[in-house]
Amino acid sequence: MKKILATGGTGYIGSHTVVELIQAGYEVEIIDNLFNSKATVIDKIEKITGVRPKFYEADLLDEEKLDQIFAEAKYDAVLHFAGLKAVGESVEKPLDYYRNNIMSTVNLLEAMKKYGTHEFIFSSSATVYGEQEQPECVETMETGRSITNPYGRTKYFIEEIIKDYAIADKDFKAITLRYFNPIGAHSSGLIGEDPNGIPNNLMPIIMRVSDGRIPELQVFGDDYPTADGTCRRDYIHVVDLAKGHVAALEHMKNGVQIFNLGTGQPTSVKEMIKAFNEASGKELPYKIVGRRAGDLAEMWANADKANEVLGWKTELTIADAMRDTINYLNHEKEEHGE
Numbered sequence: 001m002k003k004i005l006a007t008g009g010t011g012y013i014g015s016h017t018v019v020e021l022i023q024a025g026y027e028v029e030i031i032d033n034l035f036n037s038k039a040t041v042i043d044k045i046e047k048i049t050g051v052r053p054k055f056y057e058a059d060l061l062d063e064e065k066l067d068q069i070f071a072e073a074k075y076d077a078v079l080h081f082a083g084l085k086a087v088g089e090s091v092e093k094p095l096d097y098y099r100n101n102i103m104s105t106v107n108l109l110e111a112m113k114k115y116g117t118h119e120f121i122f123s124s125s126a127t128v129y130g131e132q133e134q135p136e137c138v139e140t141m142e143t144g145r146s147i148t149n150p151y152g153r154t155k156y157f158i159e160e161i162i163k164d165y166a167i168a169d170k171d172f173k174a175i176t177l178r179y180f181n182p183i184g185a186h187s188s189g190l191i192g193e194d195p196n197g198i199p200n201n202l203m204p205i206i207m208r209v210s211d212g213r214i215p216e217l218q219v220f221g222d223d224y225p226t227a228d229g230t231c232r233r234d235y236i237h238v239v240d241l242a243k244g245h246v247a248a249l250e251h252m253k254n255g256v257q258i259f260n261l262g263t264g265q266p267t268s269v270k271e272m273i274k275a276f277n278e279a280s281g282k283e284l285p286y287k288i289v290g291r292r293a294g295d296l297a298e299m300w301a302n303a304d305k306a307n308e309v310l311g312w313k314t315e316l317t318i319a320d321a322m323r324d325t326i327n328y329l330n331h332e333k334e335e336h337g338e
């Protein structure tokens with residue numbers, strides 16, 4: 001049985017992937033500094049899978065601690081989810097983003113080299129494509145050129161670091177996964193997206209509007225050249241995304257492979273609101289406001305490569321994601337006695 005380290009494993013995508021990995025028979029350990037997640041996620045993972053993953057509360061910037069952890073455990077592979085991800089904040093605090101995201105990756109690669117761990121999966125993002133002539137993104141397109149924020153550039157720089165490192169270390173096997181827009185929650189309702197602080201992404205904002213923590217959703221523009229005028233994105237259920245990592249682990253080979261993880265289908269903001277209303281039986285209050293700086297009218301994944309090479313494809317729908325999000329919200333309310 002392969003032993004896996006999941007950095008950022010108590011976070012949103014990490015926790016769902018840890019569940020899928022355990023259910024696929026892998027032994028998993030987690031490092032997270034709990035900057036944007038809670039230690040109780042470990043209890044939830046245990047409740048879902050019956051297995052309690054070993055958890056290190058540690059910061060990847062702490063090289064000594066990282067060395068100790070790697071010295072103790074012989075990992076076969078590292079899945080690197082940990083990172084800061086708020087686009088707006090990255091514009092305000094670029095150095096925090098460069099230090100945290102880039103230095104932590106370099107530290108990890110050094111620890112892997114020292115202790116003979118050769119397999120690496122990196123959580124990259126559709127953001128590396130920036131603005132393209134066509135909205136359907138293919139892995140072979142040029143990346144990096146028109147990224148508008150430091151967060152996105154950390155993802156691009158890390159992708160390049162991984163490529164350089166793979167040239168130097170012939171035993172290194174890396175997969176870079178470019179996630180599109182992850183949404184939804186585990187069907188158990190026990191884990192989901194629960195960011196600390198004020199969220200920036202559409203679904204966490206919809207969740208907060210639905211339970212009254214935010215009065216209404218502001219829809220950023222309805223004058224885009226799309227059918228209903230609102231932006232279109234490729235929203236992927238987080239459980240499908242998590243399963244993409246299990247498929248990737250089964251297809252590691254020397255060098256770097258890059259895959260988009262998306263559905264291949266775009267959905268507009270208005271369609272997202274409609275789907276949420278259908279799942280909740282309520283009307284989400286929203287208002288059309290001006291465009292958000294840097295937003296693209298539409299982008300979605302060409303997921304052919306992941307479909308063909310990894311034998312993976314998405315199975316869940318937007319309606320499934322909305323149902324699971326509402327179920328998760330209800331579980332959270334019950335847990336907090338509301």
Ligand code: NAD
Nearest residue numbers: 008011012013032033034035036037059060082083123125
């Ligand atoms: P998340 O914030 O829920 O999870 C990231 C976790 O990393 C958090 O639990 C945080 O506490 C931890 N962390 C951050 N810095 C750390 C450090 N220095 N040491 C240890 N732990 C640290 O985010 P997520 O949505 O699960 O995203 C996971 C990864 O996927 C991130 O790298 C993110 O950039 C990337 N990604 C996310 C999205 C998205 O929309 N959610 C899209 C594309 C890519």
Ligand code: WQD
Nearest residue numbers: 087125127181200201202203205218219220231233269295
């Ligand atoms: C989705 C759509 C908004 C909030 C970001 C990052 C990207 C990646 C995914 C990590 C857009 C609209 C949103 C609101 C709205 N993350 N919207 N009102 O912009 O596709 O990508 O998350 O890598 O790097 O940039 O996702 O969830 O912010 O927005 O109308 O209050 O919802 O305009 O069309 P985005 P998002």
